[in-house]
Amino acid sequence: MSSTHTLLELAHQLEQAGKPFVIATVVWCERPTSAKPGARAIIEADGHITGWIGGSCAQPVVVREAVRALREGGEPSLLRLGAPVTVGIHRDVRAFPMSCASGGILEIYMEPHLPQPQLILVGDSPVVAALSQLAPVLDFAVTHLNHTDLSQVPIDQRTLIVVATHGQYDEDVLTQALQSPAAYVGMVASHRRADACRSYLRMSGLEERQIARLKAPAGLDIGAMTPEEIASSILAELVQVRRQSILMEGGGENVAAEGQDSLSSAVHSTALDPVCGMMVEIANARHLSTYNGRNVYFCCPACKRLFEANPEEYLVQSER
Structure with missing residues (x-):
């Protein structure tokens, strides 16, 4: 079995398991370098590397930059090792000196692969129906629930929760959601209904910092009227949350999640x-x-x- 085939299989396994990783590919070199164009490696969140993109001069930088990209939710970028410039960032290129005495330059394409954030939709309403159709287009993995028990689904710092039960069991679901490590908890409701719900949660014993996490009414204020427009405003807000890297840093009180721990442990001194x-x-x-x-x-x-x-x-x- 070729090394390329092995790496593709590993990438598929990591995607199926919902684990983040970076594919690093050498796209250009100026000799002498041990790695040549087409050399490829996969770096996982804990810094483990499979494949080959260079020896002791290149590999530590590639691993460190891969872990940083996963931690920060970065976009694909070009890593340049050996360019005669000071360490820093120039547009999409991150340039570092090549430490090998023999010299040489490597350009490596860094392609982060992050799991889809999970979107839990609770309730049975036209807004939920519209979200179920539109969210997958924006790379959200949708889970739809018609009951109050959130314990049946795993919730971590990459989870977003939208509650739209039309008052049937909003409070019961929100009591659980606001105590979870979810990055976002929103409710489809009017301002008056949202205030009443907050009062109930306060009387139920939730702390103010937990209640403050509730976004209600959910969505950006774009003057939405129809269920589809409301769904669009909510999705716009969820994209904003994702792009602000709140998902990677943890939006809840219990941020000691397994995924974040593995990322943190990979940042060596x-x-x-x-x-x-x-x-x-x-x-x-x-x-x-x-x-x-x-x-x-x-x-x-x-x-x-x-x-x-x-x-x-x-x-x-x-x-x-």
Whole structure:
């Protein structure tokens, strides 16, 4: 089985399991580089990498940038290693020095794949019917419930909940939803009905910070009148929530969810290689020197040798 076929199978498995990942593909190189155009790897949320996009000079940067993109919900971008520019961002290109003594330049296309956010629709109304039809077009995974028990569906920080029961059991559902880690909880109702519902929730013992999470009436104020227009205003608000990265950071009180934990644990402590300017993961660093009681980390033995030959020169440069 070819490596490409194996990576495609892994990507399919991760998508089916609802796990985030990044496909990194080398699209251009200037020799000498160990990876050539077409080289590809998959990086998961915990930093695990499958495939090949370069050795010790390239891989740590690619993994770190992949984890960052997943954490921030980033769009596809181009990563350039070896460009003779200072570390920074220029439009859609993130440029970093190539630390290998042999030189070379790599351009790597970073393509994040994030699970569809789950949209739970509660109730049986024309607005819910319209949302059920329109939401999948905007890449929301829809779950429709006609009862008050939210325990039957998994809810995490990527979940959005819209309640539209026409007063039949709004309060019962909202009591559960507002205590969940859902990123968004909205209710289709008039302002008067929403105020009455908040009073009930307050008397039921919910805290003010929980009640404050309720968006009611749900949706952006666009003057919507018909069920389809109201559904459109709600979807516009949900897209706004998604684009503000609230889903990735957690919108509820209980944000210690498994997905967020795996992302956070992948952000390792790093140090700057004073010779080439590359960021080195301290936990996995193989090349270390001690100078004036301070540990200095390097990406490769060549950088270590250059530093130890004249440490003051490189320490001064790195502090500028």
